[in-house]
Amino acid sequence: MTNEPLLGAERRFGDVDxxxxxGHTGPAEVPGYQREVLIDDDYMIVLPLDHPLVEQNEVAVAQLAGEPMVDLAILGSPTGAVIDRATQAAGFIPNYVARADDHYGLFTNEGVVEV
Structure with a gap:
């Protein structure tokens, strides 16, 4: 189901949602639906090629304190909640230098937009 445009009695519910x-909250239970986990994603960071953290296989969240970041969940999302919780646990507030509520706004035909 994606952004169903019909309201009220006209609304049709999909067979799959x-x-x-x-991951830090309990699973959402929706009456009449069976829940099935499809994938558990890792989080990745995108850095300039000459950034000191590029050589590391893993980066601790605390290492991102002060780094310029792009907020892709200004209206709230599960991903934004994970980032907020992780940065709070690491003891810092993200240094957002750009905001968009859709990750597509950060890409061009040439690749990732620099911020």
């Missing part, structure tokens, strides 16, 4: 959930 694919959503994402933050």
């Amino acid at each position: 694919i959503t994402n959930e933050p």
